[in-house]
Amino acid sequence: MRRIAIGSLLGLLLVACSPEADDATEARKFPAPRADSQTDRFALLALDCVHREYPNKISHVLESDADALPPSQLTPAFYGCFDWHSSVHGHWLLARLARTDPDTPMREAILAALDRSLTEENIAGELRYYTNGDRASFERPYGVAWFLQLVAELDESDDPQMKRWRENLRPLENSIVANMMNWLPNLAYPIRVGTHNQSAFAFGLMLDYARQVGSTELEPLLVAKSLEFHEGDRDCPIGYEPSGEDFLSPCLMEADLMRRVMPSDRFAEWLSGFLPDIPTDGSADWLEPGIVRDPTDGKLVHLDGVNLSRAWAMEGILSALPPEDPRRAALQASADRHREVGIAAISAENYEGSHWLGSFATYLTTKRGISEHTASGPGNQS
Template sequence: MHLTLDQVSAFVRLPLRSLRHEYPNHIMHVLNDAQDAQTPRALHPVFYGCYDWHSAVHGYWLLARCARLYPALPQQDEIAQMFDDHFTAANMQQELAYFQTPGRVSFERPYGWAWIMALAQELETWQHPKAKAWLAMMEPLVAEIRSRVFGYFAKLGYAIRVGTHYNSAFALKLILDFARHRNDAELDSAIVTASCRYFMGDSNYSAHYEPGGDEFLSAALTEALLMADVLEADVFVDWFAQYLPKLADIDRLMNPAEVSDHSDPKIAHLNGLNLSRAWCMKRIARRLPENDPAAATLTAAARRHIEAGLPHVVSGEYAGEHWLATFAMLAMETVN
């Protein structure tokens, strides 16, 4: 299953609209005094759209990634203009200042942190003539978040295994990708150490209870995806066999979630779950030997999940359209 240029163009239209769409807006905001009662755009001059801060961050990620992978995309100029309009030194300084204000140590931790690093990685990879300048504007924010990662995972005694924004494995995976892209050995080591501390001893994982009613990540599969990158290939194969030993029998994990209301902002998370599961399944399957039955099981399940989730990305429902295209892109990607 491959994306057509028309599908990618439809995906891109969503953040091109939503990133300038300030309302409705769900803010996670600590007010220290009356002066902090401001509009989303006043608080976040870059990441004010797409309903919430983290969705705005990965909305920009989607634009950069699609522009990089699909040079014939008709919205190339619109994408560049979006970055030009928002990725300025003054705007990024205000985003950084928000993080450095007292009382906001946990703001967007760890999901938004991870997507900031993924966005930086994407801008560094994109060969657009202005991409390096846009990246330079956000480097102080990247450095701030990088510094926070060390302290957070050092003191987080137990992994957070929910299928929502607080999931530890998802953030660790994106941050590890960033660390390895930059050859950041210190960050790489910290992420590998934390991942092994949390997950190396897991076996017979109880995935039969997935999904929760508002989850967009699979705790089981996101952890396995992370460990596929953390462990050497042969070690991962053994670990995975112990972790999910009867994979094909876990019906609620191998079959798509049913979504009762695509307009409900929480229940619609399950559309994202179907897409993020497919992303995990495809990548985990690539890490297993071709003759491993689990590889075929995951590949077939990924197709079912894509077929269930993809039709709801462009739906007219803002509850999904402000974020789902990011996970559709992950699910459909062919790059390693």
């Protein structure tokens, strides 16, 4: 991948690609970020990429010459940010910040970007792509889980514009949920990797979606499958992590999933068997952050993401532990350390990381995975 310098985030001028102009570049001006605002910095990363068509890595099976089309014609809503899933969670980032940071100077630009993408026509095009041919496994489970998270974000809003976008997404949402309902019973084993195919991370996002929208079919299926896969797990080898291209921790993401499906006391007991070596002395050095030696390498830069996702997983685990649990201090100390390292690495200089790391940082800093209906398991819900 070529290195793309988009300049300092304090600059006003960002360059993006316009499919309407046959991939000619168009200049975009966004407001200056607030000097002390991380969220403005993350918003600029997403605003720069959601309509940037190239470079692009598509996961696309050609069935004939007619399928050889530019990304914006294949998936007209989610063609930017280098790949489909990054485009989806780039849009989620924008919706999340519009909801949680209403005073951001980026608000008008955010709403305009979402309005440009999430049209009824564009989503109809996405649905045609998703349902044409044998694409039931397209972006499964990572990308479709992020899509459902985008739906949940819009569903949670009372803003009429966001409600309209949420309704526009419904046809694709229904098709994705139907595919997940077919896939989950056939999934015989968990997918224990640190990259896109990991099942634990996707299950967590899909569970949060199912609870937000009140799905009486998807939620119990996900809970049952999570318990089937992981209730008996013990002694997760976290010392073997991270692998060289991980952006998700297999051990910590599994624990972050299980706190969603167990009552607090049961989860605390399960965690003792699953990660028995979490210190009780408040130390932070029991889990070392991942190291990135070349931020221009699109695979190696995954380790910046593992630091951010580890931090939110540990905070998720903390949210479900009893207040007196002696492991809390060490979990918080390590989460803080991973957060500091992960956020410090986010830069607009290298598109290899800038097209997706802002979403991970936003998920962490806005505590998206921690809420009353996700933090303590179904047994403790009101």
